[in-house]
Amino acid sequence: MSLINPADSLERQNEKLMKITQALMSRVEYGTAQSNAAYAQFERAALLEKRVRERTLELESTLELLHDSNAALAKAHTETEAARRNLADAIETVSEGFALFDPEDNLVMSNSRFCRDFRNMQAYLKPGLSFEEYVRHIAESAQLALPTEETADSWCARRIRRHKDHHVMFNVELTGDRWLQVSEHRTSNGGTVVLQTDVTDIMRMERQERARLKDKQTRMIRATLDHLNQGVCVFDENAQLVGWNQKISHLLSVPVRRLTIGASFDGLLERLGDDVRFSRGMDRVSFLRWAMAKGPKFPISFEVKRENMTLQIFGRGMPDQGFVISCTDVTAEREAAQKLYELNEILEQRVMERTLELEDALSAAERANASKSRFVAAASHDLLQPLSAAKLFISSLADNATCQNDMAVLAKAETALTGAEQIIDALLDISKLESDGLSFDIRRFALREILSPLRDEMTIHANSKGLELCIVDSNLMVESDPSYLRRIVRNLISNAIRYTPKGRVLVGVRRNGGSARIEVWDTGVGIPEEDQSAIFEEFKRLDTKASANEGLGLGLAIVERACARLGHPLGVWSEVGRGSCFMVNVPVAGEAEPALTPSNRPTRPVGLAQSGLIVLLVENDPQLRRAISILVESWGVNVIEAEDAPSALDLLSVLQISPDVLLLDYQLGPGMSGTELYCAVTDSLGRIPCAIISADRSPELRQTCKTLDIELLLKPLDRQKLAQFLDSTARAIAL
Missing domain, CATH: 3.30.565.10 (Histidine kinase-like ATPase, C-terminal domain)
Structure with a gap:
């Protein structure tokens, strides 16, 4: 409440304020304690007036906001109702049955086509209907055509289980040969949209197309069976004939009038004559037992013979417990096989004869090869003997020659002999590599x-x-x-x-x-x-x-x-x-271990170190023996010659001397070999340095010389190696 009326004029308001001021001043100046309390109340009244004014303004603002909110709410309600009407109109225009369930599986809305084919459902299709109640009413509807082996409870339970899947689609058969396709789709908030589509026309067309294809397939199968060169007959699970071709009648000699739909297998089997002979462990009883057995059938295969005809029978079970029997005329194949068998017998006899001939030829070839190897070895040994002698003679001449022309001729001759030696070595190598005993x-x-x-x-x-x-x-x-x-x-x-x-x-x-x-x-x-x-x-x-x-x-x-x-x-x-x-x-x-530095050794013999040596030379070839003697004597070595082992032993016995070195040919003829002669000499005279001279390059001889700790000098004899052996022996004796 204001002390001044706002409706008064400004002059009137100033007049009133002046009077109020004078009165207040008068009370201040002449008032008592009571007047002081009144002034305090005046102050409180002024403060309350201010707060009331502020609250009034706030209330007026709040009222304005409330009016605006009510207006917006009314507008939103109007828009929601419009959207609901539009949604209802939209789903009503859909050609399929439509229903929306919320995340708690309660019905929110549906169109008039939803469950239209289920007459008893119209009274229950109201918002709030649970999904399980909806399924239960459908299962108990008289319009639902349940399969013969299923009840309403089992169908309902199976439908609820399918509802848990993320995406569901299946067909439902109705009475009156009608069909619905039901599909479920999940919304973003967990709700469910159920669509019901009438697919009766599609199902009927598919059935007609299936029947047409089945009839076409039947004609194709019939044409295929008649085209086969085999006789074929098909039986059902009761061993009754359901299909066949004309070839089976000809092969089994069964009259065509006996081949009818429903003909029993055992009846057809009895039509076969007594001249039919089964093979491969099969007979009439076993064949009939196989055909009449229930359950899966294992494949069978056997042959039957009648008169001059051989038939191959093959039977196999089918998934529907039926079976198929095929019959093939293999008479020509069996006759050809018999002829091939007889021809094979003849060919095997001929192969055996040729094999024996080849074995004889192979034995002869092996004997010839062995003879060739022995001949090459013997011939090489005989060739190496004169080659060694020739090389040693030339070496002796070269040591004493002073004319340059003579030395050139001797060098060419030695080169030619070396080439011949290499050829013989190569022939020996080829012979050894071709032999099986290598x-x-x-x-x-x-x-x-x-x-x-x-x-x-x-x-x-x-x-x-x-x-x-x-x-x-x-x-x-x-x-x-x-x-x-x-x-x-x-x-x-x-x-x-x-x-x-x-x-x-x-x-x-x-x-x-x-x-x-x-x-x-x-x-x-x-x-x-x-x-x-x-x-x-x-x-x-x-x-x-x-x-x-x-x-x-x-x-x-x-x-x-x-x-x-x-x-x-x-x-x-x-x-x-x-x-x-x-x-x-x-x-x-x-x-390998690091290589040691090789000790310095002379590249050619030092003749003075060999002077005074006594060498026993045993060589059965006179030319080679003479050549070695001339060469070794040119180095200042004394040589005692012998032709064979007995002569050498007699010579040592007569001379009563012990030679410093033994040079022994390995092949000394019948009697004693070079290694055996070495053993005989050392048994009587003690160990003496020895070198075996031989053209035999076999590992056995190398191992024998290694075991006896003696040198092996191969023919044709290398003068350098011979000189090195004598030089090392002379140095060892000198030490």
Whole structure:
């Protein structure tokens, strides 16, 4: 309540305020304590008036907001009702039955087509109806055509289980040959949309199409069966005929009038004559038992014979417990098989005869091969004897020759003899590699054991042609036959030197997985690709102008056969004009110990150290014995000669001396061999340094000499090795 009326004029309001002010001033000046209390009440009244005014303003603002909210709520309610009406109109226009259930499976809304075919459902389709009640009413509806084996409760339970799936779609059969397709879809908030679609026309059309296809399939099956060259008949689970073709009537000689739908299997079986003979352990009773048995049927196959006809019967069960029987005329095949059997008997007899003939021929070939090997060995031994004598005679002449022309002729003669010696060695190697009785001394050894000697030996040949030979040392241990591997690498190096007119030859070793690959590179003329296989054939040389002294083309043949027998893969790369590379893979067996520095030893014998030696030489070949004597005596050595073992023993007995060195031929004729003579001499005179001279390169002889701790000098005799042996023996005696 205001002290001043707002409706008064400003002058009137000022007048009233002046009076109020004067009155208040008068009370202040002349008032008592009671007047002070009144003033305090006035102040409180003024403060209350202010607060009431503020609350009034707030209430007015709140009322305005409430009016606005009521207006917005009314508008929203209007829009919601409009949206509901629009949604109802929309779902009503849908051609399918539509119903919406909330996340708690309570009905929210549905259109008039939903459950229209279930007359009893119209009274229950109201918002709030639970899904289980909806399913229960459907299951108990008279319009639902339940399968014969299902009840309303079981259908209802199965329908509720399907409702738990995320997506559901199935067909429901109604009375009057009508069908509904029911589908369920989940909404974003967990609700369920149920759609019911009338698919009666589709189902009827599908049924008609299925019947049409079935009829067409039946005609196709009939045409197929009649087209088959086999007789076929089909029986149902009761062993009654349901299908067949015309061929079965002809093969089984069953009248066509007996082949009718529903004909029993046992009746048809009785129509077969008594002349029908079963085979493969099958008879009439077993066949009938198989056909009449209930359950799955295992396949059967057998043959029957009647008159001059053979039929193959095959039976197999079908998924519907029926079975199919096929009948094939195999008369021609069996007659052909019988003829083939008879012909096979004749051919086997002929093969046996030819086999016996081939065995005889093979035995003859093996005997001839063995005879050839023995002949090559014997012939090589006989050839090496005069070769050794000739080389030693030439060496003796060369030591005393002073004329340059004579020395040149002697050098050429020695070169020719060396070439002949290499050819004989190659023939011996080929003969050994072809023999079945060849055995290898496979063991672990360091590659440097073969590479270092080859460097010393082959460098001279390379330098004589103006070539650079580089052999890179290796610390690998390998597993092979060292003598044959050395021969393989030597032949490859020799071949590279022979076909390299200028440049260099490089020998090295690479690791290749678990093997060591020995590579021999050259800068020679190269090998055309079409000739890279032919170079490993015997007596094959691409350089047709080469002389016989340069080899007969056996080196690579020996390499190829030795690698094959040892199991070492052999490879070749070559390019015409650039050079070639031959590769041999040998199994690695570890790392070798560091090589020791070899002691210095003379490259040629020192004749003075051999002076005064007494050598007993036993050699049955007079020419070779004389040649060795002349050569050794030229070094200041005294030689006692003997032809065979008995002569040598008699000579020692008569002279009553003990020789310093024994030079014994291994093959001394009948009686005693060189090693046996050594044993006989040492038994009477004690141990004496000895060297066996032989053309026999067998591992057995090498092992015998190694066991006896004596030297083995191979024929043709190398004067350098002989001189080194005598020199080392003389030095040992001097010590």
